[in-house]
Amino acid sequence: MGKMLKVTRKRKRKERGVRWIVRGTGFLVLFFTALIAVFAIHNTNLWNRLQYQICYQMLKQYAPLLASGSAVQSLYIEEDDTTMYDMQSESQLSYEQILAKKDPQETQAADASEENKDISVDQTGSGNTQTGENGNPSVETASASASAGENLVSLEKLNDFDYLIQHYYTVDKSTTINSSQLVVQNLLNKNCTIQKTTEDVPQILIYHTHGSEGYADSVEGDPNTSVIAVGNRLTQILQDTYGYHVLHDTGIYDTDRDHAYNVAAPAIQKILQDHPSIEVVIDLHRDGVADTTRLATNINGVDMAQVMFFNGLSKTTATGDIDYLRNPYIEDNLAMSLKMQLAATELYPGFTRKIYLKSYRYNMHLCPKSLLIEVGAQTNTLQEAVNAMDPLAQVLDKVLSGK
Template identity: 50%
Template sequence: MERRNEAIGIGKGNIAIILVMILLLSNIIYKTYEIYFPNTFNGFSFNLVERTSDYLSKQLVTRSVPLLSYTLDTQETMNHQNDSIEKSPYNKLLSLAVPLLGYTIEGDTNHYATVVELEPKIETMVNQEKSNIEDTEIEEENIETIQEDVSYTNQSVENQMPTSYVYTLDQLKDFNFLINNIYTVDSKIYMTQKDFEVENWLNQDMSVDFTEDKPKILIYHSHSQEAFIDSREGVMDDTVVGLGTLLTEILETEYNVNVMHHKGIYDMVDGRLDRSRAYGLAAVPVSKILEENPSIEVVIDLHRDGVPDHVHLVTEIDGKQTAKIMFFNGISRRMVNGEMVENTYLPNPYVKDNMALSLQMQLKSAELYPGFTRKVYLKGDRYNMHLSPKALLIEVGAQNNTVEEARNAMEPLAQIIYETFSPTN
């Protein structure tokens, strides 16, 4: 009986093999006929046969040569991306005007509903030896044509919250601890242990002499139109500019710090919201202010973030509902062939100084107001942080916060700023 069952099993197996061979042979015949007599068959039934044939062919090849499965899938994805770029009218238009730059339009991420802008992308298909990026010179007056990615944070909000607010030096020197508690690294870049010179950054002197009767801090807004959930339309006090005014008043009246608040508008073009060149447009007048006021040491670009509608970035400080803040660093680096290299077309000689400052600000925040800050966000462009060694980009809450919650954040932020730069602290 066992031999009979075994024979039946073998017989069924042979039948299955024969059916598969017939199917594959039919597929080969169909493909051969299709090559020599294309477009012979039409209609739904033949389309279904063709798709089935394509699937069988792919499965046969990729399962016979396993490495091809990864290669074909990767190539298919790249082809789809290239097709999307080639079909983009923005890419066609701007690539003709500025051959060095390729432009893509990003879709909304699953994490953030931020304003999505055009982002420069160095052509990777050009031979590296023939088009050395370091030899490319961009005139200063045309810097606004280079557009930085301003859809700031593309990592989930949950990954941007510290899990601890008390740190030892050994912990801060540990790379994994830094990533889990201090920094959020944007998905378009990567960082390694050697990128974090924590001990040097902690020992760096950030003191500023606030006793001089000259401007020491400059506050400005690359995105002046950023507002909050209950902001009144057309009321500047309900935007980040209003926050800058309040922060200036607190620093001057409570801490005797001489502050200059620049209210220039750089994200409105011809009466319409346009942030695609805001950083470039802001860089020139802000640089002029710094040139005319050499006493200014601290440069703060005050923003608010954009998050999914269900996210509410709030904590309680002194019994008040207060918007959380986030320090943001543009490290002027980009990914080329899987490696991080200096962003030579938007350089920042002060990256390490900026990183040292944001770390000290983060630690001071944790000391004074645990839970007030999100993790420091690191992104590849420079965001005008090249304007000063003590440049800061600060996100106050997001579009889902109320004006009151955002304004409540200015008191603790002012104290953090003062104590970080005060020589006595």
């Protein structure tokens, strides 16, 4: 009995020692973090990272289950030369987002909720606040009966920044844009055309960062009923009707949705390296909205999903430009989406939603002529999404041919 008591006391002393080591390590981390913060107070990005580390260490100390695993830690990995595609970092991560392990790269643009309605837009020469167009809790069906026709907007109106923002853009609260960055004449002067060729080499790449996204009647795990099927239809029309050479990448990159952009980036870069003839890259998505929202329109008697063009600005409201998410092609990307929006407005009014601007870059740095397109949402049927590819292909041809 005495021997057993001695062993028990020894074990308890050992356990107490381990606990003190763990606690001591935690306090040392907090101490040195605070010490570094004194020298980093003028560096906003570093200060935000330190805030996260303090929060994470507190979680480890008092709620180890919440802080376990690599998922939480991976939210704050920055890009550098060795981690080229770790793009899941937030410039300022809220405590709630840490706990929810929320993916900051997800779009979910139309379901931005009521809190995103009042959007502060940094406007040079204007003190107005613009309001973004978002989903409403009530049943919302965006419908328009349209046929091909002339619906041209004057350049004078487009040069009015207030008019441009109100009628053509939704600016997510996570980012800002001003009149010096969104100069219509500069964007319209960008050459977005490509020359059709008889050579059997791809000119357009279509892929899906979130290839598992489906529609109301999709079968889970079946690419023939997912957004990939929509890409198949767009590929077919662009090739058979308009004479472009298209490469459709049907790779699935979102088995771990939180890191889909990370996984897709090197694969797409490899495709571009292997096929230098590719001039246009299209990332085709399906948006996520409230279940009461339907993004539908009717063109020439055909029901179809609305589409939305999307741009990442590599810039946050809180910290400004995100240096570690550089995109040298932001203006080229903006030119592509604006020209597509104007062409769609001219040919099929009501077919497109407003261009959505958000803070990160979404792999649009891989090609100047990049488009990220949301085709409907989970409340649309697959057929409605497929039907939308006919007018989308015509709009794309109008821009690429310069007609």
